[in-house]
């Protein structure tokens with residue numbers, strides 16, 4: 001029987017770095033090999049075209065040479081993320097998709113998502129995305145308030161978002177996600193509610209609602225004293241608004257930060273939370289196949305060495321026979337790159353099953369746990385489940401074990417209880 005695989009493809013380029021961002025992405029003007037500011041400039045300069053070519057060629061080569069490992073899989077979802085994939089001219093997106101389709105069995109109804117940022121697509125491009133099979137887009141709005149957008153260093157205003165949204169709808173996209181954020185500097189519950197109202201009025205099929213996390217090393221973290229952030233009570237009020245307002249508009253919460261209309265839960269993200277097999281292509285991309293996790297090298301030079309190395313086709317190789325090729329900086333220092341790889345122990349697999357699965361509102365299945373680990377869940381986690389149940393953070397109904405609304409509010413605490421010492 002064919003196994004299921006999801007594919008993540010990383011495009012690390014952005015117009016410029018947002019002030020809160022710690023993702024592996026480069027402001028286009030600072031990419032080592034000399035990217036320039038905007039996509040409009042990409043078509044004019046030979047130098048920049050060479051750079052785009054360089055990365056897309058590496059990506060297509062990695063996709064192609066890994067395919068042999070996954071010949072017994074069919075692909076149920078693809079996610080082009082970043083960075084800003086929509087910063088690439090559409091013909092490069094088409095080439096990447098052609099490389100996947102030429103070498104992998106992509107299921108007819110596969111969910112194929114592309115992330116985009118307002119102001120980075122041009123007339124006619126969404127139609128080209130549809131032609132190459134992309135059937136879902138995820139647009140990073142974050143806030144409908146221009147002043148809030150400016151404070152966090154976004155490249156766009158709300159009007160630019162509306163134009164992008166209109167372009168993708170006119171092209172025929174019927175599955176659209178909008179990302180929004182709460183706890184932004186200068187934001188209060190009233191302005192957050194205005195964002196919720198404006199976004200739901202557009203009737204996207206899916207809304208991702210995250211709270212801003214101040215990550216160390218980001219400009220927003222370094223200069224936090226210059227900003228006024230919402231108080232803890234205000235943040236709680238925004239969380240309550242998210243849940244109640246989105247529910248009243250017909251969006252059900254199916255994961256801590258994700259809300260969907262009926263039938264529009266994101267299939268690709270559910271693969272991560274349910275520990276399905278996925279492979280990531282591109283700079284720094286993460287993969288997990290058959291309980292082996294690895295991350296690609298995270299500098300352009302080391303990624304290029306990895307892709308062009310004759311020794312390695314994929315971080316997980318020999319999937320059929322269960323053999324693994326050892327590749328890391330210590331054993332082959334002359335190779336010049338490090339592939340971070342971890343073969344998960346049985347305990348680590350159990351931990352992941354619980355703390356990833358409990359992110360989902362439907363929780364985890366006790367029967368599936370027993371099937372995978374050949375051990376009843378009570379025998380492993382009985383004490384933890386009882387304790388969280390007594391605290392009102394978790395419920396068990398029949399086969400299902402899930403966090404309550406209060407449990408989801410303190411999910412980091414609840415999920416950490418499933419880690420072995």
Ligand code: SF4
Pocket residue numbers: 013014015016017018021022023025082083084117140
């Ligand atoms: S657009 Fe996204 S990936 Fe790019 S800098 Fe902003 S937050 Fe980071």
